[in-house]
Amino acid sequence: MDPATIGGIVLAFGALVAMIFLEGSQLTSILLPAPIILVLGASIFVAVASGTLKDALQAVKALPRAFVGRPARPAEAIDEVVHAAEIVQNDGGLLALEAESQRTEDPFQRSALQSLADGADADQLRTLLEERIETKAREDAVAYGFFNAVGGYAPTIGIVGTVVSLTHVLENLSEPAQLGHMIAAAFIATLWGILSANFVWLPIGAKLKRVSDLEVERLTLLLEGYMSIQAGARPRVIDERLRTMVPDEPAPAAKAA
Template sequence: MDPATLIGMVLAFGALVTMVVMDGASITSLLIPAPMIFVLGATVAVGIASGTIKDALLAVKALPRAFKGKVSPPQAIIDQVVSLAETARRNGLLALEQEAEGVDDPFLKDALQNIADGTDAEELRIMLEDQIATQARSNRTAAKFFATMGGYAPTVGIIGTVVSLTHVLENLDSPATLGPAIASAFVATLWGLLSANFLWLPIGARLSRLSELEVERMTLLMEGILAVQAGSQPRLLGERLRAMVPAYALPQAA
């Protein structure tokens, strides 16, 4: 689990609370139910309206991944592929079928099974590239849903403020209620901006980044597995795969 999103959000809201306390205000002044319900509820609603029901369901299913998404170290992938290359070199490609039984990753498992079945290298590459493209498209849909809500939220907040100020102007003959009413009106704008920049946009960006890392992982596996099928020497294969990974993502030699 990579806790970057959770840490970032806690720090962001922590900074907000710190500012409010240092200004001598009360945090409860920002937690007014009516504008919060309107902004959050309407933002989700227009997010759903901007796509399809399946898009919304896909985004909901992807939400836990934004907080619990696991980033696979490239070196671990390289070591796994090199181990498979050694097995294939020692026992032949048919031995990969047995190796596939102990693999949890569906992408790798399917690739190994196809190699053991004698699938042509070019056909296997096309199939694996299609799987990568499909996975990337699915991930982009979920990320776009949250990014879209991040775009709507500030405007929804302004709508809430305008509606509340309209009510304020209807009650100018009650000066005692003007202060709380105006404060409540601007809380809608506040939560529109907060939800966009502290929730929806970071979640969308996080899912996009995880999608990029997933595509990189699958691509690394694809190139490695195709090289195994071609009979590449394990040590040279490891060096080739490491050359595909940025230096910062690999463990540094002591």
């Protein structure tokens, strides 16, 4: 679990609450049901309207990854590829990877290992794996694109709520004692539009995109590693090559003779 998203959102709202109290105001002054319902509800519904129902369901399904998902680690992918290369080297060739393919729960790795064991040529293998990576990236783009869309609509819908409220204010100019409160309440919709976009929806969209980018990076490392195995490279060479593809991953220390 990566606590960055939930921790960041909680701290952001904490900073808002601190400002409210430091200004001598009350938290209840921004917790007005009508603008909150309009901004949150309409923002989500127009985002649903901008795509398909399947897109929205896919986004909801992906939402937990922004809070409790474990980001992919490239180093683990490198270790798995090197392990597969060692099996090929020590157990007599690519056919030995068939048993290994049955032990992994990762569909991408299972498919790649089985293809290697079946003797797929280099072009076929690369095409197969690249298409799987591209499909994964497109699926992820639907999810984070949905939350980015919600974040894009929310501020404008907040303005719509403010205009509606100000219309109500103009209908009650005969009550000057109430105008200050009514005008302040009118701007709460704009506040929640900007607030929800920048404190919730856009951070979630950005986090899901980052998680997707890390997963695509992991799959790309696996792709290049399996292609190296298919080409007959030795485990040590594969290890060094893959680590050069990861900026923050140090090369392994040389073993003593």
